Amino acid sequence: MTKSTNNFDVIIIGAGSIGSPTAFYIAKSGLKVLVIDQFPSVGQGSSKRAIGGIRATHSDSAKIRLCLNSINIFSTWKEIYGDDIEWFKGGYAFVAYREEEEKSLKKLLAVQKKFGLNIDWMDKEQFLEVVPDLNHENLVGGTFSPEDGSASPLLATHAFYNHAQKMGAIFHFSEFVEEIIVKDGQVKGVKTSKSIYYSNIVINAAGPWAKQIGQLVGIDIQVNPDSHEAAITESVSHFLNPMIVDIRPFPGSSNFYFYQHSTGQIIFCLTPSPNIWGFSTDETSDFLPLIARRMIEVMPRLKNIRVRRTWRGLYPMTPDGNPIVGWSNEVDGFLLSVGTCGQGFMLGPGLGELLSRMIMKNTNKEDQDILNALSPYRDFSGHELLK
Numbered sequence: 001m002t003k004s005t006n007n008f009d010v011i012i013i014g015a016g017s018i019g020s021p022t023a024f025y026i027a028k029s030g031l032k033v034l035v036i037d038q039f040p041s042v043g044q045g046s047s048k049r050a051i052g053g054i055r056a057t058h059s060d061s062a063k064i065r066l067c068l069n070s071i072n073i074f075s076t077w078k079e080i081y082g083d084d085i086e087w088f089k090g091g092y093a094f095v096a097y098r099e100e101e102e103k104s105l106k107k108l109l110a111v112q113k114k115f116g117l118n119i120d121w122m123d124k125e126q127f128l129e130v131v132p133d134l135n136h137e138n139l140v141g142g143t144f145s146p147e148d149g150s151a152s153p154l155l156a157t158h159a160f161y162n163h164a165q166k167m168g169a170i171f172h173f174s175e176f177v178e179e180i181i182v183k184d185g186q187v188k189g190v191k192t193s194k195s196i197y198y199s200n201i202v203i204n205a206a207g208p209w210a211k212q213i214g215q216l217v218g219i220d221i222q223v224n225p226d227s228h229e230a231a232i233t234e235s236v237s238h239f240l241n242p243m244i245v246d247i248r249p250f251p252g253s254s255n256f257y258f259y260q261h262s263t264g265q266i267i268f269c270l271t272p273s274p275n276i277w278g279f280s281t282d283e284t285s286d287f288l289p290l291i292a293r294r295m296i297e298v299m300p301r302l303k304n305i306r307v308r309r310t311w312r313g314l315y316p317m318t319p320d321g322n323p324i325v326g327w328s329n330e331v332d333g334f335l336l337s338v339g340t341c342g343q344g345f346m347l348g349p350g351l352g353e354l355l356s357r358m359i360m361k362n363t364n365k366e367d368q369d370i371l372n373a374l375s376p377y378r379d380f381s382g383h384e385l386l387k
């Protein structure tokens, strides 16, 4: 290829939950976009390992606003673009079995409602109407947000990929970014295992590998790979609508969550405590006895259901549990959209639209507030309570 065919307005490193919708929205703005990924197809990093939960129920206002926008995109995708991405509006139910969780969940309602979330605290009787199969014993109640839901990470990432291509975006798979070319403090392009491509804007959407991409331009990005295991059961008749989240710490885990897919399987995931750092994605099933015990305690009717498969993936973790989004101060043209922790799938479309506005220089006041909160240069002393 000649230099001119290798010239792009924007190069995105990573074709996952973040890179794919970002490519779609930037290409839709009329820019020439190249997405490069080391894996053979779209969503093969962390994205395909997500269990598909989508909520705007966060403790941080920037994430609430981004995810409200994402929910709008996921929920109308089929109507507007025609692809079935398995959007299901089942809601999220955060359970409280102790006063501690009741207090923390109720405390969050103020900020959640302020930013437009349809969410409420329900006492035990009301909550059991929404989730009748919860263990009644010691149940205090919980919060329920009916607009949240789930979708297929694989189908959604493919939908963004297909429509990005229709808008003219180019994807190169099985190609590893080895170098980012910088001249006089300005990004000029990337060198990969196959070629060199030129652009004045390079987006780091490299998920758990975000730190390594930062090192290519000499900046330290505070994202580390944090391993989580998940599993899916056999299919049973439909009995459960919302995602159930239990944030009670328990030796070996800080929280767990599960929902029933529209095809009947229960899909579930555990947050280990302490964290398991590193890039290994070899599943161990070690988490099964612990999560099975916790799930059956919360929902006794799950006790005879058989687990069919487990897998393990990486959360791109930041110290405060919030994403890192913004232009680099050190290298002009280097844009970060990384560190989405356990919420990259749900944040992807909202972040994609935001990034396209940043590049087109038409951000609004709300965007600026979000960018201030998620700045790469914040002090990371905050703490997302529902990560």
Ligand SMILES: Cc1cc2nc3c(=O)[nH]c(=O)nc-3n(C[C@H](O)[C@H](O)[C@H](O)COP(=O)(O)OP(=O)(O)OC[C@H]3O[C@@H](n4cnc5c(N)ncnc54)[C@H](O)[C@@H]3O)c2cc1C
Binding pocket: 013, 014, 015, 016, 017, 018, 019, 036, 037, 038, 039, 043, 044, 045, 046, 047, 048, 049, 050, 051, 052, 053, 054, 175, 176, 177, 178, 205, 206, 207, 208, 209, 213, 228, 229, 230, 269, 312, 313, 314, 315, 316, 338, 339, 340, 341, 342, 343, 344, 345, 346, 347
């Ligand atoms: C078990 C589990 C359950 C989860 N459940 C949910 C959920 O319910 N809801 C939710 O929102 N999120 C969930 N997540 C989190 C979600 O998967 C991640 O936050 C999200 O996938 C991150 O997206 P990303 O695009 O940043 O990273 P990725 O999807 O990993 O994409 C990054 C891409 O960058 C590429 N790359 C990196 N370095 C290079 C290089 N040098 N050259 C070329 N390519 C490169 C990689 O190949 C990769 O494909 C879950 C995660 C796990 C592990």
